[in-house]
Amino acid sequence: MTTFKNEFSWSKSRDDIFHKCQRQYYYHYYASWGGWQRNADERTRKIYVLKKLTNQHLWMGDKVHQAVRLVLEAYRKEMPIMPEDQMVERMLDNMRVDFRNSRDGLHWKNPQTCGLYEHEYQSELSDEEWKKIAKHVEDCIRNFYHSSVFEEIKAIPVDRWLAVEELANFHLSELKVYVSIDFAFRRDDGVTIYDWKSGSSVNYDQDLQMACYGWYAWQKWNVDPKSIRLVEVNLNNMDTVTYDVRGVNLEKIQKRIFNSVQDMQFLLEDIGNNQGSEARFALTEDDRFCNFCNFRKVCPKWKEEPISSEAEPTHNAQPKAKTDSIKTSS
Numbered sequence: 001m002t003t004f005k006n007e008f009s010w011s012k013s014r015d016d017i018f019h020k021c022q023r024q025y026y027y028h029y030y031a032s033w034g035g036w037q038r039n040a041d042e043r044t045r046k047i048y049v050l051k052k053l054t055n056q057h058l059w060m061g062d063k064v065h066q067a068v069r070l071v072l073e074a075y076r077k078e079m080p081i082m083p084e085d086q087m088v089e090r091m092l093d094n095m096r097v098d099f100r101n102s103r104d105g106l107h108w109k110n111p112q113t114c115g116l117y118e119h120e121y122q123s124e125l126s127d128e129e130w131k132k133i134a135k136h137v138e139d140c141i142r143n144f145y146h147s148s149v150f151e152e153i154k155a156i157p158v159d160r161w162l163a164v165e166e167l168a169n170f171h172l173s174e175l176k177v178y179v180s181i182d183f184a185f186r187r188d189d190g191v192t193i194y195d196w197k198s199g200s201s202v203n204y205d206q207d208l209q210m211a212c213y214g215w216y217a218w219q220k221w222n223v224d225p226k227s228i229r230l231v232e233v234n235l236n237n238m239d240t241v242t243y244d245v246r247g248v249n250l251e252k253i254q255k256r257i258f259n260s261v262q263d264m265q266f267l268l269e270d271i272g273n274n275q276g277s278e279a280r281f282a283l284t285e286d287d288r289f290c291n292f293c294n295f296r297k298v299c300p301k302w303k304e305e306p307i308s309s310e311a312e313p314t315h316n317a318q319p320k321a322k323t324d325s326i327k328t329s330s
């Protein structure tokens with residue numbers, strides 16, 4: 001039987017969680033590890049199930065991404081594209097099943113089924129609000145079918161398509177870095193990457209995202225990182241924003257990523273084996289993050305579980321000292 005190792009890697013989302021709350025980061029990347037196994041202990045299993053919870057915003061985005069992926073994959077394989085009404089109905093059916101499973105707590109028996117934060121933590125969402133979520137997904141899917149972006153994509157020969165919904169990785173020195181790519185194609189003078197948005201969130205970190213795309217494109221597709229263009233498409237209102245890597249200081253971003261890795265690894269007890277213990281990861285003092293945290297059911301700050309000596313809140317600030325090198329357990 002293959003045994004998986006909890007290998008250290010880096011991603012923008014990992015960095016985001018780390019900076020919100022170190023303990024949340026620990027639960028997400030360490031304490032949940034192995035929770036999928038039949039013989040996992042009760043707490044590991046519980047943390048794993050909580051990690052897999054989604055929420056209304058991620059859930060919406062996921063359904064819209066799924067629909068766009070199905071359309072593009074069919075087009076790429078020269079198969080019939082599912083008619084718009086049928087695709088909408090399929091996704092809404094999907095959401096109904098997810099909703100029922102989540103409300104009935106099925107994710108505790110099978111963590112691969114959808115569990116919604118709103119059900120797990122009894123967030124009050126009215127029927128009207130749930131309907132709005134479904135309508136939002138429907139609108140985004142319909143917008144895509146009627147968009148000029150879809151027409152433009154269909155006009156690109158498929159042998160120039162490079163990626164449709166891929167979770168990919170590249171290496172910065174020894175460090176494995178993950179990026180997710182919604183759609184990419186090769187131009188004569190570089191690569192264009194599309195990023196589907198379905199909510200109103202604003203990307204404040206384009207430079208970091210662009211740099212990662214640039215490095216990935218260089219390693220995977222052998223193109224100059226500076227030739228990358230990113231098109232963010234908001235499927236809610238079909239606004240598009242285009243960025244390019246030329247103005248991005250790649251050296252500065254690389255330093256920032258390595259600093260982030262050092263901060264994360266400083267808290268580990270065994271960097272080589274990527275292992276740490278709960279008590280070393282501080283609880284955030286900012287309750288705004290707690291209000292949307294999947295792990296409230298196990299976090300001592302919320303006192304729903306007795307505080308074990310190993311899990312004493314430390315409330316320390318960000319790590320001060322740093323290791324002097326980037327190490328991975330690969």
Ligand code: SF4
Binds near residue numbers: 022283284289293301
């Ligand atoms: S409940 Fe708050 S302190 Fe606890 S893990 Fe979540 S964000 Fe951190």
